Amino acid sequence: MGTAAFIDAPLDLRAVLVALFRVDDLRLLPFIVAGILLIGAGAERVMGARRVLLAYIGGGVAISVLGLAIGVVETSFLPALPLNSPPFEGAPPIAALLAVTMASSCFAGALWRRRVRLASVFVALTLFLYSASASDLYALVALPVGLAIGMLAGGRRARLRVQRSSHHETRVLLSALTAVTAIGPVIATVCGSGAGLLSVYGWLSMDPLTSADGIVCVGSSALPCPSAENYAELQPLAGWIAILPLAILLVASWGILRGRRGALSLAIAMNLLVFAGVAYLFAVTEPSTLADLAAVRPTDAISVWQTLVGLAVSALVPLVVALTLFVFRRAAPVPSVPGARSSFALTVGIAASGTLAFTLAGTLGFADQFSPRPDAAFLVQTLPLRLLPPTLLPVESVQFVPLTPWAQAIWYLPSAVFWAVCLVAALRLVVRSSEAQATGDRVRARAVLERGGGGTLAWMTTWPGNAYWFAPDADAAFAYRVSGGVAVTLGGAFGADRARPGIGRAFVDFCGEHGWTPVFYSVDDETRDALADLGWQHTSVADEALLDPRTWTPTGKKRQDVRTATNRAAREGVTTQWTRWIDLTFLDRAQLREISEGWVADKTIPEMGFTLGGLDETADPAVRLMLARDREGRIVAVTSWLPVRGWDGVVGYALDVMRRRDDAMNGVMEFVIGAVVEQARAEGCSVLSLSGSPLASHREGDAADLPAVDRVLEQLSALLEPAYGFRSLANFKKKFQPEFAPMWMIYPDATHLPAIGLALLRCYVPGLTLAGAARLGARLRPAARESAEVSA
Structure with a gap:
């Protein structure tokens, strides 16, 4: 068929519609039928049957027209470039299914929206680049057509900015690319x-x-x-x-x-x-x-x-x-x-x-x-x-x-x-x-912690990324990270001999032997007093919210929000489940990843670490989860709780991950945390930590009267507030009327503060460079200014 004949050939709408339901190779028929059943059922659930038909038939016709037009351009102007076999018929079922898939992604949550779109792009591009039959061209055209139909049909519009991915999701994408x-x-x-x-x-x-x-x-x-x-x-x-x-x-x-x-x-x-x-x-x-x-x-x-x-x-x-x-x-x-x-x-x-x-x-x-x-x-x-x-x-x-x-x-x-x-x-x-995860210093450090316990945040020392120093003549250890010649500890010492005098001094000597500047970060009053003989400076970096499950009750005017949330949950059929990651079903885990990815995707900055855990850390069998499920059994909120170990085992729990769906009932987190208090009381626990909100200390007085280092931390807190909401989180915890205990950073002197600040940023965001920090600040500054104006 010549180019002129191809251009002059009229578009046969009947042939185009027939092509959407025709399978030329019978070997492909089972796969096409399976695709229609699976993709059709999933798309119908998120956007309705009418939109599915619109995307399949209307999208299929649009794909056919565009594909034939592209064929004319290629045949006329690009005959020597290896692109694809020229299309002379309408779009096949696989192209229409891709249009349905892309359209349905506009109605999905952040995690599945990204996964569905990337999977569709990978499939279409792989076939087009490595095979490039006429059907593969139609499949490639189906991507923008399906996306346009989804947006026009009322779905979420595509945003130009690249959405953030959690560490797990980044690995999924790199694995798919490979x-x-x-x-x-x-x-x-x-x-x-x-x-x-x-x-x-x-x-x-x-x-x-x-x-x-x-x-x-x-x-x-x-x-x-x-x-x-x-x-x-x-x-x-x-x-x-x-x-x-x-x-x-x-x-x-x-x-x-x-x-x-x-x-x-x-x-x-x-x-x-x-x-x-x-x-x-x-x-x-x-x-x-x-x-x-x-x-x-x-x-x-x-x-x-x-x-x-x-x-x-x-x-x-x-x-x-x-x-x-x-x-x-x-x-x-x-x-x-x-x-x-x-x-x-x-x-x-x-x-x-x-x-x-x-x-x-x-x-x-x-x-x-x-x-x-x-x-x-x-x-x-x-x-x-x-x-x-x-x-x-x-x-x-x-x-x-x-x-x-x-x-x-x-x-x-x-x-x-x-x-x-x-x-x-x-x-x-x-x-x-x-x-590697089951050998070496991490196993030894976990054993030290389980024998003698530590502070309320000590379980974070078992997370990947930490290095360990073990006291040579005592059952105690420090977890730390080194960046730019600064060794930042994660909390204080842990183990049976953690309170023995001289443990902190021995760690300082160890750092001196390696040419590092030691910084004790997020330590409690007990550790601060134990390190007083160093004569170093200290500043509050957070306030830890502590509850006693044995005496805490939701009564009182200031805890009205907790009672209201509990009553509303009972009316709406929302229930809680105290469980572990390893006990969840595959579908439950998929729901948790969807909730987590939706939370990460809305952030301006990458997922942070160090003292801020993510979904990967919940896989530890020692970590407990409190889930909230709606009347249909769907998970609408999740919190994870790290064990707080004492001399004789687990004495309490510390809050780590706290995430919810956008459409969850108001007050679902108050309801979940109230249920955790009841669970901790039933287990005989003596402490429940709502953890500290980094850079959100409850400082008294005018900011202008604060020391220079505190003013810097205040400014950094304001900068990060629109992205991570540390101050909002601290205000949320006040609803439970906890006792606030300061968490300290202890450092040699103020001359080290610039290096310490950069080291802390790199602990929370590994791989961050000076240029990256500058770009991050540029992205956050407008939002921080807007947030400050709203607060004012």
């Missing part, structure tokens, strides 16, 4: 040499050795193929050897999802390796060579120019992925166990050496079974290339071909064995990384 780079080439291999920008991976999966009427050749200037009627790859299945490196990327993707640092490094290395290999092919492959290759492959429809463009884009994609993983490398904090990386490197090194030695010895030993007879000098020179899967060998490096089955075994099998060993080594590296 998986796409592994799955995409497989799609290109299955589709052969398609028409997409990255379909060149399908070309690279073809065996360069060709059988022309039974004669083995390469089709290069060194080993040209004779004129023949029958051409075929010598080993059509050889392309699947190239799947093994991609399987390593899938293993890395799984490890990134679980926060394994070794997996992220492995993914970066593999993508850089792919970039280097494809860039080499692009640099050394001449158009004439590609023309020769095309000449011996009559079924190949990609021009030389298209192949060169595809090679250039194919080289850039893994480079961009590697850079993205590197930028967000802190999302994978779990280190490998000692020796895991060296073991991986040793395994790969031994496998490479063995592969090369076997290839060299086998090729020379069976030299008479190759044509022409291999030149030993050239063989040694190009030997490292034999580690590559055979289909990725540069044509110029092939100067002889195997003739017999034994020679073909020597040609194909060594690289397959090498990459299989690398795959096993990668699995061991990623799996052994998970053991």
Whole structure:
């Protein structure tokens, strides 16, 4: 069908509607039916049946019109650019389903809105770049069409700013990105040499050795193929050897999802390796060579120019992925166990050496079974290339071909064995990384804490990211983090001997030996008094809200809000559940992640850490959860409670995570915390901490009369208030009429304050640079000014 005929052809609306319900390949029918049932049911639940029909039929027609128009432009103006096969029919069901999916995302919460959209983009882009059939073009067009329909139908409008992700969600996105780079080439291999920008991976999966009427050749200037009627790859299945490196990327993707640092490094290395290999092919492959290759492959429809463009884009994609993983490398904090990386490197090194030695010895030993007879000098020179899967060998490096089955075994099998060993080594590296959380200082520190207890916030010392100092002659320890030469403790000492005189001084001496400035952060009055002999300065950084479950009741005028919330919960059928993360169902955990991601997405700054936990920390079996469920059993609010350990076990709990749905009833948090007080009383607990609100101390007097360091903290508190609401949180806790106990920061002298301030910021937001802090301040300042005006 010519371009003119295509342009002049009238749009057949009936054919377009039929295409939305037609499946040409019956093998795809079960998947299409499953997609309609799953996507349709989910979309109907969030936006109603009428909107689903509008998105499917109306969106399908719009997609068909736009797709056909794009086909006209491509055929007329971009004939040499590898984009996609030209569309001549209406959009298929998969495109209409994608439109429904994107439309329904406008009615979903923050977590599923982002996940659905990114998953749809990944699917559509992967198919378009690696395959690029006409259906794949329609799938790509379905993304903006579905989004527009969702917004016009009353859904949430897309915001231009990038929404924040929690640490867990960041790992999900990085894992998905890594998986796409592994799955995409497989799609290109299955589709052969398609028409997409990255379909060149399908070309690279073809065996360069060709059988022309039974004669083995390469089709290069060194080993040209004779004129023949029958051409075929010598080993059509050889392309699947190239799947093994991609399987390593899938293993890395799984490890990134679980926060394994070794997996992220492995993914970066593999993508850089792919970039280097494809860039080499692009640099050394001449158009004439590609023309020769095309000449011996009559079924190949990609021009030389298209192949060169595809090679250039194919080289850039893994480079961009590697850079993205590197930028967000802190999302994978779990280190490998000692020796895991060296073991991986040793395994790969031994496998490479063995592969090369076997290839060299086998090729020379069976030299008479190759044509022409291999030149030993050239063989040694190009030997490292034999580690590559055979289909990725540069044509110029092939100067002889195997003739017999034994020679073909020597040609194909060594690289397959090498990459299989690398795959096993990668699995061991990623799996052994998970053991890092159960070994070393963290286990020892947890044991010290469980034996002798600590302050109300001591359980935070068991979180990842902390380093530990253990008293050499006492059962006590400090948890700390070092940034910029400043060692910031997380609370005071913990353990049975935490109150012994000299523990703090010994930690100070330890820091001095390493050239660090020690800072005792968020310590109570007892620790401050124990460190008084240091003669250091101190300032209040927060006020901890404390309740005694044995005597606290919701009576009294000032606790009216708590009673009102409890009564309203009874009327609306809201109930509480005291549980643990490990006891929750998969659906319950998904709901908690949705609530948490919705909370993080609305923040102006990244999710913070140090003394502020997130959903990852709730997975500890020692941490308890108090959930609020509505009448339908849906979770509408969650709080997490860290154990407070004393001499004889758990003596209370400390509040950590506190998050709710936007549509939860007013007062749900007052109701939940009131239920926790009752639970703590039933367990015989003597203390319940609502924790401190960082930088929200209840200071008395005029701000102008405060010391300089307190004024700086006041300004920082005002700056962060619009993003995290520390002051609002402190005011919320007043509803329970707790006793407020100051939490102190103890430091050597005021000259260290600039370095201490930056160190604290980096503790709460790891990886923050001076430039990043400046940009963060610029984003927060307008909101802080607006908040101050509203308060005034």
